[in-house]
Amino acid sequence: MGLVTTPEERFEDVPDYDYPYERVPVTDDGAKMAYVDVEPTGEDADETFLLLHGEPSWGFLYRKMIPTLAERGRVVVPDLLGLGRSDKYTDTDEYSFHLHYDSLETLLFDELDLEEITLVCQDWGGILGLALAGHNPDRFARLVPMNTGVPDGTQRMSEDWHEFADFVERVDELPIGMLIQNATATELSEEVIAAYEAPFHTEESKAGARIFPRLIPTSPDDPGADHMAAAKERLSEWEKPAFVLFSDSDPITGNARDPIRDLIPTASDQPDIWIEDAMHFLQEDAGEEIAEEVVDFVDRTS
Template identity: 40%
Template sequence: MDVLRTPDARFADLPDYPWAPHYLDVAASDTEPVRMHYLDEGPRDGRVVVLLHGEPSWSYLYRTMLPPLVEAGYRVLVPDLIGFGKSDKPTKIDDYTYLRHVEWVTAWIEALDLTDITVFVQDWGSLIGLRVAAEQEQRFSRIMVGNGFLPTADRGVPAAFKIWRAFARYTPVFPTGRILQTGTVNKLPKEVVKAYDAPYPSAKYQAGARAFPGLVPTDPDNVAVPANRAAWEVLCRWEKPFLCVFGANDLILGKADKPLIENVPGAKGQPHDRIRAGHFIQEDAGPELARRMIDWGA
């Protein structure tokens, strides 16, 4: 794989993002190691919280959730998925597969030997994170989902998603910051929009962001379907706490909490909610999500 690395200067003076970078080399079963960036804040002996972003965002998405969680005494880790943020960026869309993303995140968790994890997952963070939690269930104690799901190609695909998938693959310009704005109910300041553009100095850096919609398993013959169905088998007997707090203004995933709540045993009796927020619920309600996680007893 040809790999690009965003110059550090692109991340200088981002608003509300003061944290020191950490890096770890991770490899999938069929790749050479690539460098993954992550944040690691709070006491090392604190209970572990992992926050997983989706597309086309990066760890910047969690900048308003991280401080209250650290203040509450948690050790908070926020990785940038490969292809995003400060992590390495393979340059071809075909360099990215669902399995590689799962294996890269699994390698990161195993290298850091994280246990007793409370994980928050959203968008592709849920497609990856729910798989990893099911496959490494001994490492996870709680799961919180915001506007995410684990697809198995047995449900219809919203028209809005089909449009998004075509746009991501074929549009000549992929304006990351403006895309984030379309998925929120609150208007993003110009400097925040610019921060979401920071990882991508040119289109050559955007293969990972463009790849994700095409990797969603919407066809029963998709290579990811058997592993996702196996993960659902684990989730359908998951009795550890499982919480859904969704942004109700999301046209694609705003109602995807229903099958999760109905089928995961650990979801019974939990304080699920739909709140005024869009797809990028962390942008619209980050401090509220952190408060709900803390009150939940993560």
């Protein structure tokens, strides 16, 4: 087993994301998960926002949203193991669905003891975050799923997802910056692309990014499928506010939008809104707009 930490100097030139961060052990072998914990900046700002990213991105993806949300409350942004400033295994076999679920649960509940959470989640952040909400509903106040799903092995994966999964598995050198750019409508600057590539100082450190697609349950017999099925059942009885907010140009997870909106009973109580001219990484394309939508959602459900 190899466990590595990205050298800090790799992050020196990351733009607009200079928040202090912490790293805490979240596994039996001591792997550390990094997180940003931004204090509220506004008066009477008593909300707790949890922002969960997917792959191969990291908390940097939410930099455009944090200032607006911080005016309303605390903002917690973890980096999943294998990504961002969190530790990385160099062997794909070390990663599993339950590693990601258990480590995130350890950080959020055992270490940070978060409660009354407004969850804002995308991609794998949604898979894990919605599962956590389903299994721990008392910890959550609201849900904002974005470009994600609740895969229990019975769902249909898009052709674009299959092509993506095949590509990251077979390519010799995983082009992180290219993957982000190809799933973003905005033309990214060299500085921003470099920030997405910063967490990966060696090709071996990309093992987690490579294996993430294959950890999604695509059969009811896959690891994690039962866990997701149980969460899905509980989400079908969800009574707290939920606001499904997808982009209009995401070929990877766009087909999951209606199923998730139909699954969560309270989702239909919220406006039927699409984020226009945005692709899979909608936080990059329309982060400020999304943050305003989230604040409006909080206002009308408080």
